[in-house]
Amino acid sequence: MWQTLKAHHAKVADRRFETLVDAARAGNFSAQTGDMLFDYAKTNIDADGRALLIELLNQTDVAQKRDAMLSGAAINETEGRAVLHTALRNLDGDPVFVDGADVMPGILDTLDRMSAFAIAVRDGSFTGQGGKITDVINIGIGGSDLGPAMAVKALAPFHDGPRCHFVSNVDPADIAAAMASCNPETTLVIVASKTFTTIETMTNARTAQAWMAQTVADTGAQFAALSTAADKTADFGIAPERVFGFEDWVGGRYSMWGPIGLSLMIAIGPDAFREFLRGGQAMDAHFKTAKWEDNLPALLALVGIWHNQICGHPTRAVLPYDNLLSRLPAYLQQLEMESNGKGVSMDGADLTVNSGPVVWGEPGTNGQHAFYQLIHQGTRVIPCEFLVAARGHNDALHHQHQLLVANCLAQSEALMRGRDLDEARSKVADRFTGAELERQAKHRVFAGNRPSVTIAYPQLDPFMLGQIIALYEHRVFVEGVVLGLNSYDQWGVELGKELATALQPVVEGAQSADNKDGSTAALVGFLQSNGV
Numbered sequence: 195m196w197q198t199l200k201a202h203h204a205k206v207a208d209r210r211f212e213t214l215v216d217a218a219r220a221g222n223f224s225a226q227t228g229d230m231l232f233d234y235a236k237t238n239i240d241a242d243g244r245a246l247l248i249e250l251l252n253q254t255d256v257a258q259k260r261d262a263m264l265s266g267a268a269i270n271e272t273e274g275r276a277v278l279h280t281a282l283r284n285l286d287g288d289p290v291f292v293d294g295a296d297v298m299p300g301i302l303d304t305l306d307r308m309s310a311f312a313i314a315v316r317d318g319s320f321t322g323q324g325g326k327i328t329d330v331i332n333i334g335i336g337g338s339d340l341g342p343a344m345a346v347k348a349l350a351p352f353h354d355g356p357r358c359h360f361v362s363n364v365d366p367a368d369i370a371a372a373m374a375s376c377n378p379e380t381t382l383v384i385v386a387s388k389t390f391t392t393i394e395t396m397t398n399a400r401t402a403q404a405w406m407a408q409t410v411a412d413t414g415a416q417f418a419a420l421s422t423a424a425d426k427t428a429d430f431g432i433a434p435e436r437v438f439g440f441e442d443w444v445g446g447r448y449s450m451w452g453p454i455g456l457s458l459m460i461a462i463g464p465d466a467f468r469e470f471l472r473g474g475q476a477m478d479a480h481f482k483t484a485k486w487e488d489n490l491p492a493l494l495a496l497v498g499i500w501h502n503q504i505c506g507h508p509t510r511a512v513l514p515y516d517n518l519l520s521r522l523p524a525y526l527q528q529l530e531m532e533s534n535g536k537g538v539s540m541d542g543a544d545l546t547v548n549s550g551p552v553v554w555g556e557p558g559t560n561g562q563h564a565f566y567q568l569i570h571q572g573t574r575v576i577p578c579e580f581l582v583a584a585r586g587h588n589d590a591l592h593h594q595h596q597l598l599v600a601n602c603l604a605q606s607e608a609l610m611r612g613r614d615l616d617e618a619r620s621k622v623a624d625r626f627t628g629a630e631l632e633r634q635a636k637h638r639v640f641a642g643n644r645p646s647v648t649i650a651y652p653q654l655d656p657f658m659l660g661q662i663i664a665l666y667e668h669r670v671f672v673e674g675v676v677l678g679l680n681s682y683d684q685w686g687v688e689l690g691k692e693l694a695t696a697l698q699p700v701v702e703g704a705q706s707a708d709n710k711d712g713s714t715a716a717l718v719g720f721l722q723s724n725g726v
Contacts, residue, residue, distance in 0.1 A: 195250050196503070196547060202243055203504050210643055211238040212610050225488045227480040230651045230661055232490045234497050236610045237577075237645040238505075247496040248486045254676045256492070263671065264482060266292045270443075270682040271540055277682050279448035279667070280478050282440075283471040283660070292443060301452070308438055308456055309464035311418070315382060316355045316460060323410050324379025327356050331372050332457040333398045334386030335362040337446030338420070340528050341663075342457045344521035345450060345470070348659050351518070351587040352462045356382070360457075361402075364394040369401050378406040384418045386454055388440065390426035393695070399430070420453040445682050447528050448667060466656045473660020481668045491668030497647055498673055501577040502551045511569065512555035514581040515602035518654050519662075522581070523555035526666055532684050533670045539678040549677060555579075559601050570608065570640050578646040580606055581662070585653045602648070612642015701726060 215235050223235040223244075239247070251257070263269050266276045281290045281301055289296045314320035315327050332342060339362035346358045359372040383402050387395040399417075406413045414431025421427050422439040438453035450458065451471060459467040481491045501507045510530075512523045534550030556564065558580075569576050582602040586595040618638040619631060626634045649665075651658050674681030699705040700718055707715040 195246070195253055199243070199246050199250070199500075199504050202246055206238055206240065206243070207505075209238060211236070211645075212642065214240065215610070225490055225493055227484065227490055228476060228661070230490065230649065230658070230665075232493060233648045233650065234493060236606055237497060237500070237647065238643075239497065239500055243500065244487075244496070247500060250499070250676055251486055251492060251496070251672070254678070256672055256675050259675050260482065260671070264478070266290050266297070270680060272680050272683045272685075275682070276443040277445070278443045279445065279451055280474075282444065282451035283474040283478065283664075285468060285471055285475060297441070304438055304440070304453060308453060308459055311436065312456065312459045312464050312467075316463065322380040322382065322416050323412065324377060326380065327382045328380040329357045329359060329376040330382045330384060330457055330460055331359045331361060331376060331402060332384045332386060333361045333369075333395055333402060334420075334454070335392060335394045336528060337449050338386035338395070338454050340521070340525045341447070341450030342455055344525040345455070345458045345659060346461050347521050348518045348654060349458070349462050349466070349470075349656055352466050352656060355461045355463065358457050358461050361398050362394070364397055366401070369398045373402065373405050378409050381406070382416055382418060384420060384457055385430075386420040388422055388442075388446070390419065390421045390423035390430070393691070403430075418456065420456060447532055462656065469656040470660040473657035474664035475660075476657070477661045477664035477668065481664075491665055492672055494647070494665065494669045495672035495676070498551070498669065499676060501645060503547045503677075505575070507551070507575050507577050508548070509552040509554065509576050511576050511578045512553060512581075513558055513561060513578055513605075514555075515558040515598055516581055516583050516654055517557050519581060520557045523553070527553045529666060530670055532687070533681040534674050534677065534679065535686060536679040540680055545677065545679065547677065549679065550673065558605070559598065562601065562605065566605070569644070575644050578606070578609060578644075580646060580648040582648065582650050583653050584650070587653070606646040606648055608640065608642075609644040609646050610642060612640035612644075613638065615639055
């Protein structure tokens with residue numbers, strides 16, 4: 195099927211897909227679930243190409259593997275685990291079995307415990323040793339930081355709880371900045387580490403503990419843990435009622451639907467957090483039941499496969515025209531690149547096609563004055579994914595939001611249409627003639643024929659954010675199944691961790707660098723000579 199798709203692409207590659215985009219195509223190459231619209235008309239995918247892509251889903255058994263995932267089967271084969279982040283948002287409690295046991299009672303009990311704690315923090319029933327909690331510092335890394343940090347920013351209009359700060363980097367500047375803006379006597383510190391051994395997280399946690407100990411008698415009383423390591427959290431001084439665990443069938447980058455989302459729940463309240471879960475649950479139901487032609491996660495995945503594996507475009511830009519989603523590109527970098535950045539298939543054989551693309555981006559309109567130059571006139575095509583809301587959260591400035599929307603739609607139109615040499619000449623013919631006219635005009639040519647998709651929705655609220663995140667999660671799943679790889683392990687992060695542990699005593703001067711390669715030894719020497 196890969197060769198058939200590539201042959202089809204070769205036939206249509208030089209076509210100006212602008213000529214395809216009439217009113218009928220706009221309806222036929224878009225899909226909707228609830229209030230979310232996905233438009234992929236501004237791509238070179240035609241009806242034949244879409245049929246071939248859908249056949250790829252059928253040949254790789256995506257539907258069967260989707261159902262296996264949702265039922266609790268151990269689809270993470272390299273680690274022998276189920277993949278059940280979807281169960282964390284199964285608010286109706288329909289049974290989900292892992293090894294014959296229904297996991298839903300435990301999930302819902304943890305959600306209730308989180309809700310009770312969040313309410314206590316928010317209403318002042320739970321206090322710091324200096325009074326009502328005013329600030330929360332969430333200490334985590336990877337999925338224990340990127341997800342909740344992104345979501346807290348995204349749902350800022352719904353905040354009515356304590357201020358939230360996020361610390362992830364072991365660079366002391368990160369934790370120092372958070373501590374400088376907080377009062378230790380009224381700060382709750384949440385330590386997010388499933389094993390309670392993650393070196394960056396625990397280093398920052400001990401730093402926060404020492405900071406709090408300067409003015410607070412019982413530091414453990416103002417800590418909570420998102421962890422399954424009850425013995426280690428107890429040793430840290432955290433009472434069991436403030437420890438919220440989750441099972442190994444929830445991967446870190448898929449975990450903010452459960453205890454990792456505690457900071458978000460404290461910020462927006464349990465009711466709004468449950469609306470966030472409901473949004474994810476609604477996307478789960480859509481993904482499970484919609485035909486492929488109408489299935490947003492499947493279509494988003496197929497567009498990605500077309501652009502990366504078939505057309506050969508190695509990167510994907512995520513461009514939210516919604517400043518609340520400014521952290522979404524960074525979140526999706528981990529979600530997509532850690533999940534599908536693999537080189538071998540499930541059976542250990544080398545992949546025969548490229549794995550996932552490089553994912554990057556920034557919110558509009560900031561990006562327009564930064565990197566859009568490359569997107570429009572660079573030598574390589576960069577497929578773009580725009581996200582835009584019909585309404586913002588400030589009615590008095592709705593006219594300004596309309597300008598934002600106009601910019602978003604204009605960018606996707608400009609990428610498609612471009613500007614040919616004749617039009618470019620007409621722009622400068624009143625100022626230049628002859629050879630100089632030609633030279634100046636060529637600088638103003640836009641190749642166009644550059645693809646984009648748009649995800650549009652009425653307004654960003656907890657339910658819609660839940661839909662968006664679940665949409666991208668399922669997109670990752672579909673792409674991973676089609677490519678034949680395991681989206682739910684991450685062995686690629688292990689080697690650097692191991693070498694860092696071995697290098698620390700060398701950097702500290704306790705061990706010699708003689709057994710290191712020449713470059714590493716020289717760098718250690720330079721940094722030691724400059725005070726490391």
